Amino acid sequence: MRRAAALLLALALSPVPAIAADDAPEPPRATFALSLDEVEINTGFHGAELLIFGAPAGGTPGDYDVVITVTGPPGRATLRQKEQVAGIWVFTGEAQFAWMPSFYTVASSGPLDEIVDPVENLRHGIAPSTYIPAPTGLGTEEETQLYIDAMHRITADSHRITLEEGIVELTEGVLFEARIPLPVSLVPGTYDVRVFLLKDGLVLSRSDVDLPVRKSSVQRLIYRAAQDYGLLYGIAASLIALLAGWLAAVIFNRR
């Protein structure tokens, strides 16, 4: 938070540059800061909130719109469908989605289809739908559409891909601020935080910053032990369990 305060102070104190209105002005870029340098998944972790705030460089008041996106590390998704066969529900079909981030969220200062031009949306890949690729492994077009719809539904329900319209707050047309919820299901990796400055539906500028998400040393140690030394880890777990059982038997029999 100290960094945040320093930045706000710097923004407030910086002299408003005189804009030569006649020259073609440099498109304003957003200067912004995050409340977190990194997200640490420790023993008490159950989700986090990322505060992003900033202003167009120079602090020029204007009729801006702001869109902020956070993208998780890439991966491969498989969607499986259950159908009723002989009275019971079993998985009957599946489709692969070749490239899908673990997490994607869009925060905006207004309804996305009003503040972002459709072409700009496709060019910069902003709306959640641009992050759900066409599935492979299916026969008909209707089936493909069924899976795409299911993917939209499931990713939204599980907070994997979310759209938070209106959570970016603009103050006096200059300062913007957003509190973006990061769900507990975050996977470790490098997340990309992207800030778009828009006007009349067009993207004026785009700025990126990395947000590392990593496990705390204890969490990483246990995870790596389970992965790399499975046999020893299993023996240790069994010994702990036998010891605990023996201890309980001894303690309870003394009474």
Add this chain to the structure above:
Amino acid sequence: MHIYLPVAEIPVNLFLIVGLGGVVGIMSGLFGVGGGFILTPLLFFIGIPPAVAVSTQAVQIVASSCSGALAHWRRKTLDIRMGTVLLLGGLAGSTLGVWLFAFLRSLGQIDLAVQLFYVVFLGFIGAMMFFESLNALRGTRKPRRRRHGWGQGWPLKMKFRTSGLYISAIPPLLVGVLCGVLAAIMGVGGGFIMLPAMIYLLKMPTKVVVGTSLFQITFVSVFTTVMHSATNHTVDIVLALLLLVGGVVGAQIGTRFGARLRGEQVRILLSILVLAVSAKVAVDLIRMPSEPFALFWEATR
């Protein structure tokens, strides 16, 4: 209060997990079952990934069964000899079960197979035990021919002094193998099937059955834990510790309660529980799921 699990990679409520371990521990001490058949579905229900739930519950079962088995050993209601024979069969069966598990997984229908195993085996055993113990409680059952279980005229005869039996070692070995196979596939200790098998097939006295079953389950579960950890890397030690804190205490309480109940009463309670779990799994298979699609995501390296 939440705690983040390092292998399952989700946070869980501390008190919920300890409480769950406690309840399952009480059942373990009371009925002489590991409690896996109820713990595993409960862990699925609270959102633990199935692979982690199946392998981690084995650790909890080691602790609660060990605690219960020691309590029975002190009370001299544990037939070590019979337990060892059952254990040898159990280890062989468990190995076979893990192989079968891998085969069913390669067919892509492991979830369905596990659920069907739950419905069929729990339903069958539960119904059988329920009616038998109901008859016993009413006192209307025909006099049972004691000392005439399996293996009277079979080779490899052994003396099981604590059980008061002189029978062939082959039937207990076969019972052990069957329990081992089921244990590996269903993510359970196998007690719920071993108990009736010991009572009805081997004709062991009810008092000795619980301790002996716990003894066998303890070591089969050690084997299962190590195998799952070495091959699937899905044992979550933090989840296991939380479960076993509740589990070992619960097992001691359960053993005390069990000593005050008659064998028929214990059996009828267990059979009702087994039937309830079987019915729950059956309903889940038949009822239309709220979301017919399921998403599986993995990171690209």
